[in-house]
Amino acid sequence: MQPTLKLGNRFSVRLLKSSELTNEERDSMWAIIEHNMSTMSSQSSMGWDAEDKQKETFHSDSRFIILSVATSESDTGRSEQQGAQVIGFSVFRFDYEEGEKLLYCYEVQLCESSRRLGLGRFLMHEIIRIGRAWNMEKVMLTVLKVNTDAARFYREIGYAELQSFISRR
Ligand SMILES: CC(C)(COP(=O)(O)OP(=O)(O)OC[C@H]1O[C@@H](n2cnc3c(N)ncnc32)[C@H](O)[C@@H]1OP(=O)(O)O)[C@@H](O)C(=O)NCCC(=O)NCCS
16 A cells, blocks of 8 residues: 655655665665765764665665655656655664564654755654554664754654663764
8 A cells, every 4th residue: 555645735755665665766765865874874883884774774674654746847857757756754664672562763864955844753753653553662763872963853852862872983
């Protein structure tokens, strides 16, 4: 099933499984992750391993909430063809840890021009909504210590720090 919701005819929101992604969607998401995270991760104790990150992101259990914007003829240079450009997404999996059913959020990523519009908040609310609908007990995620902007974002939308185990080099 691929539900699509139009937000004022500007953004489309789709929920997809890994197996349902097109190559173009994978490439677009990977480009955003690489742009947003490679330098920051290299500066952290986690380091940056592109192959591992791709495997983790596009794992067969991964689920994706993808935000796209329609690209017009003039944007693409193609006549009579309208495409969609991925502007942000979240990646999550249903998991089971220490006796608890949890929804683990692996990524929330927005391209630079689509930040501070409330889309990150929207994606995280969707994650919580899906978690509740499937009776998950918790939503968990990991934030790099060096990613202070993201830490502020999560705090602002109500996430609490559970454990601090990633340290700055
Ligand atoms: C972190 C990220 C997902 C936030 O998404 P966003 O759509 O820009 O955030 P929102 O517009 O929903 O912001 C909600 C609130 O969070 C806080 N916030 C968001 N970004 C912030 C920033 N860079 N610095 C400080 N506070 C921030 C603000 O209080 C904001 O409300 P306001 O804009 O009314 O002040 C986005 O900046 C991003 O993709 N960053 C790069 C990738 C990344 O680091 N992902 C997280 C990996 S763990």
